C-alpha cells in the first residue's frame with residue numbers, strides 16, 4: 015500500500031466515531047490489492063469525470079466496512095482520490111485529484127449474473143484468490159444501503175438520514191442506463207442516486223429538492239432519505255460530503271427525451287408536451303424564487319458572467335479544434351450581452367436547475383411532468399453551481415434539447431419540429447411565470463450559445479459520435495458560415 019493510502023486508513027479509523035463497521039486490517043489488504051485494478055477499471059466507467067488523462071494512482075479518503083470481508087460476501091464503502099496529471103487547460107494549479115465514491119463487493123467467485131460488475135481478480139496479499147466487483151449490481155449490498163437509510167444508521171464516518179417511511183422489503187435493481195452517477199430502484203417505490211464524483215459542501219441535488227418540498231412544489235420528487243460522509247472523514251475538510259439521495263420513484267414514467275424521439279419518429283408534433291414542460295419549468299422556478307434568495311445582477315456581475323462564457327469558449331475551442339472557425343462569431347453573442355449591461359440593463363437571478371434538458375423531465379402515465387437531477391453541471395465547483403442565475407439559463411438548456419432531438423431521431427434533421435417546440439415551451443413558461451423568455455433575446459442567445467459550447471466539449475469527451483449535433487447548433491448560432 016502506498017504511504018498516502020496507509021495514512022488515510024489510519025486517519026479514518028482514528029477520527030470516525032465508529033458505531034458498527036470500520037476499517038479493519040483486512041481493509042488495508044483490500045485497498046492495496048485494489049490499486050492496480052482500479053487504475054484499469056475506473057477510467058472506463060461512464061461516470062468517471064477525468065477522461066482523457068491517465069490515472070497514476072490513488073489516495074484513500076475513507077474506507078468503511080459494511081459487511082465483513084471474512085464472510086461469503088464482503089462489502090466496502092470507499093472514498094478515493096484519483097491522481098491524474100493536470101491537463102494544460104487547467105493551468106497547472108495543484109489539485110488533490112477528484113474524489114470518487116465506490117461500493118466494492120468481495121467474493122470468492124462471481125456468479126455469472128454479476129459478470130458485468132467485475133472489477134478484477136486479486137492475485138496478492140490477504141485477498142489473493144478473491145474477486146472484487148461493483149457491488150451496486152448485487153441485490154444484497156443494495157439492500158444493506160437501503161437498510162442503513164431506513165434505520166438512520168451511523169457507520170464509521172457515514173451518516174444515513176431519513177424524512178419519510180421506507181418499507182424494509184423492497185427489492186433492488188440497478189439502473190443500467192448511461193448516467194453521470196449510479197442509481198438503484200427499490201421495488202418501483204424509491205430510486206437511490208449514489209453520487210460518483212463527490213465534493214464537500216452543500217449539494218444542490220439534495221438542497222433544491224428539499225427546498226422545493228418545503229414549498230410544496232409537486233413538480234419535483236421530494237427526498238425521502240439521504241447519505242452523507244461527515245466532514246471529519248477527511249483532514250482539512252469542514253463540510254460533509256453528500257453521497258446519495260433516495261426519492262420516490264415515478265412509476266411507469268417516460269423521460270422527455272424518449273417521448274420526443276418517439277413522436278419525431280412518427281412525424282408527430284410535440285408542441286402540446288413542450289408547452290406543458292414550459293409550465294412545469296416555470297412552476298419550479300417560481301417555487302425556487304420563493305424558497306431561496308434572489309438577487310439583481312448589475313454591470314459587474316453581468317460582466318463576470320460574460321467573462322465566464324468567453325473563457326469557456328476559449329477553453330472549448332482549444333480542446334475541440336472544429337469549434338475554432340466559429341469562435342469570433344460566437345464571442346459576439348457574449349459581447350452583445352456585455353453591451354446591454356454597459357448600457358445599465360439589469361437582470362434578476364435566482365436558484366435554477368442548472369442542467370435542464372429533456373432527459374431531466376419525467377412524464378407520469380397520468381401525463382404529469384416532474385423535473386429531476388438538480389446536481390447542475392457536474393464538472394463545475396459546487397459554489398458555482400449554487401449561484402443565483404437568470405432563469406433564461408434553464409430555458410436555453412431546454413431550447414437546445416428540442417434542437418438536439420430534431421437532429422438525433424435518425425431521419426433528416428427536423429428544424430420546423432424543433433422551432434414549434436421551442437415556441438410552445440416559451441408560451442407555456444409565460445403562462446405560469448407571467449414572463450415570456452423570448453422578450454430577452456440577447457440573454458437567451460448568449461445562454462444558448464454557452465450551452466452549445468458546453469455540449470461540444472461534453473460530446474467530444476463522452477460521446478464523440480454525437481459531436482455533429484451541437485456543432486450544427488454552433489453553425490446556426492454563429493450565423494452559419496465559418497468566419
Ligand SMILES: Nc1ncnc2c1ncn2[C@@H]1O[C@H](COP(=O)(O)OP(=O)(O)O)[C@@H](O)[C@H]1O
Pocket residue numbers: 189193194195196197205207235261262263264265267269373374376386387388389
Ligand atoms: N424519481 C424518479 N422516478 C423515476 N425515474 C427516475 C427518478 N429519478 C431518476 N430517474 C431515472 O434515473 C435516471 C438517472 O437519474 P439522474 O438524476 O438524471 O442521474 P444522473 O445525475 O446520474 O444523470 C433518469 O434519467 C431517470 O430515467
Ligand SMILES: O=P(O)(O)O[C@H]1O[C@H](CO)[C@@H](O[C@H]2O[C@H](CO)[C@@H](O)[C@H](O)[C@H]2O)[C@H](O)[C@H]1O
Pocket residue numbers: 193194271369371372373387391392411414415416418419469472
Ligand atoms: O443528464 P446528465 O446530468 O448526465 O447531463 C449530461 O449528459 C447529457 C446526455 O446524457 C447531456 O445532454 C445532451 O444530450 C441530451 C440527449 O442525450 C440532450 O437532450 C441535451 O439537450 C444535451 O445537452 C448534458 O448536456 C450533460 O450535462
